[in-house]
Amino acid sequence: MPTITRVEIQDIRFPTSLSLDGSDAMNAAPDYSATYVILHTDDDGPEGHGLTFTIGRGNEIVVTAVRSLAPLVEGRSLASITENMGAFWREITGDSQLRWIGPDKGAIHLATAALVNGVWDLWAKCEGKPVWKLLTDMTPEALVRCLDFRFVTDALTPEEAIALLRRQAAGKGAREAEMRREGYPGYTTSAGWLGYDDDKVRRLARESLAEGWTHFKQKIGGNIEEDARRAALLREEIGWNNVLMMDANQVWEVDETVAKMRRLAEFHPLWIEEPTSPDDILGHAEIRQRVSPIGVATGEHCHNKVMFKQFFQAEALDYCQLDAARLGGLNEVILVVLMAAKFGVPVCPHGGGVGLCEYTQHISLFDYIAVSGSLQGRVLEYVDHLHDHFLDPVVIERGRYRVPEAPGYSITMHPESLVRHRYPDGAAWQEEA
Numbered sequence: 001m002p003t004i005t006r007v008e009i010q011d012i013r014f015p016t017s018l019s020l021d022g023s024d025a026m027n028a029a030p031d032y033s034a035t036y037v038i039l040h041t042d043d044d045g046p047e048g049h050g051l052t053f054t055i056g057r058g059n060e061i062v063v064t065a066v067r068s069l070a071p072l073v074e075g076r077s078l079a080s081i082t083e084n085m086g087a088f089w090r091e092i093t094g095d096s097q098l099r100w101i102g103p104d105k106g107a108i109h110l111a112t113a114a115l116v117n118g119v120w121d122l123w124a125k126c127e128g129k130p131v132w133k134l135l136t137d138m139t140p141e142a143l144v145r146c147l148d149f150r151f152v153t154d155a156l157t158p159e160e161a162i163a164l165l166r167r168q169a170a171g172k173g174a175r176e177a178e179m180r181r182e183g184y185p186g187y188t189t190s191a192g193w194l195g196y197d198d199d200k201v202r203r204l205a206r207e208s209l210a211e212g213w214t215h216f217k218q219k220i221g222g223n224i225e226e227d228a229r230r231a232a233l234l235r236e237e238i239g240w241n242n243v244l245m246m247d248a249n250q251v252w253e254v255d256e257t258v259a260k261m262r263r264l265a266e267f268h269p270l271w272i273e274e275p276t277s278p279d280d281i282l283g284h285a286e287i288r289q290r291v292s293p294i295g296v297a298t299g300e301h302c303h304n305k306v307m308f309k310q311f312f313q314a315e316a317l318d319y320c321q322l323d324a325a326r327l328g329g330l331n332e333v334i335l336v337v338l339m340a341a342k343f344g345v346p347v348c349p350h351g352g353g354v355g356l357c358e359y360t361q362h363i364s365l366f367d368y369i370a371v372s373g374s375l376q377g378r379v380l381e382y383v384d385h386l387h388d389h390f391l392d393p394v395v396i397e398r399g400r401y402r403v404p405e406a407p408g409y410s411i412t413m414h415p416e417s418l419v420r421h422r423y424p425d426g427a428a429w430q431e432e433a
């Protein structure tokens, strides 16, 4: 196995704010961006690639944070990391000086995700497997060794995690074959961005229907009558047999959420996503009690395993929307997937960003094949942006993700895309200036 000799870090941004792709009530004009990391090694084998998603300004802070973390992996052999990934994760999140600016949250944790996911990409490429397959082929004991259970053993112990994984072991082969045949079910957010005008929403909804999508997410959180009007418009296009979800991106108070969802209930949303502060666990629990049967979904801003533990313990969410690059990389994601299975909460990862769909397909496949063994309540978000910048982009057919087969975490970008979108000197930005 190779040794990691150098960490290359790039500030990559896409001017999506020009078309308002990705816009919502809290994030009016995001530029989808990535702190992009390449782990160079000492042999002719593969490089490890990883990224963290941000929405523009602020990316430079995460770039700087990765620079501070890089010495923790430079000079290390991959074998010294993979022989005990749990200990590696504890080390990288536990540096005695850097930890102070987290712990396990904010820019330093986003930076952790880019590096840690880069290591997983490198490991999977060295094994010649896509990440989901690397995970599903591991024994329960080997997988649990990749995890750091610190601060969550009151909710899930390593022994319980092993038992959960053993419970699903017998059916893994059949589920893997089923996924290769059928793909993993998804939903689309592409017609629902808040900054799109009515004509665009209608056109994209029609196109998505024709492509076979059955689940659609709408951004809300502006004027409530405007939200209702747009919901009616979407229902006109998608009908009542398809599923509609709503995402407020954190703009409401608790009582306000209840009042507003009572107004929007006539459109039969499956869930209200991020209604209020992402840190307000008890607020989500109360909303959940008061808006039922509308479900509560959250997680894209839930920054660590302890927060998720408490969301589960407080019965504060119906859908766990973990984010592959806000949690500190795949090790922490796996722990959250295991806790979700124990608490019986379906995992529907967050995909709204550059590269997130590429990552999350691996997570949902792992969840289905090795952990939950269930598709009940599970749909994987899809946003139709920027996939052409990836060497191994997601492939969607009739609203389902096809199984990725290329080795790695599907996150390697084309070198030309990196050059063109490097901020601020890439051609894409020079043309803007």
Ligand SMILES: C[C@H](O)[C@@H](O)CC(=O)C(=O)O
Binding pocket: 021, 022, 023, 024, 027, 030, 055, 189, 247, 249, 300, 350, 351, 352, 353, 381
């Ligand atoms: C700023 C992002 O586009 C955000 O709106 C994504 C999101 O909330 C989602 O995909 O869900």
Ligand SMILES: [Mg+2]
Binding pocket: 247, 249, 273, 274, 300, 352
């Ligand atoms: Mg969202």
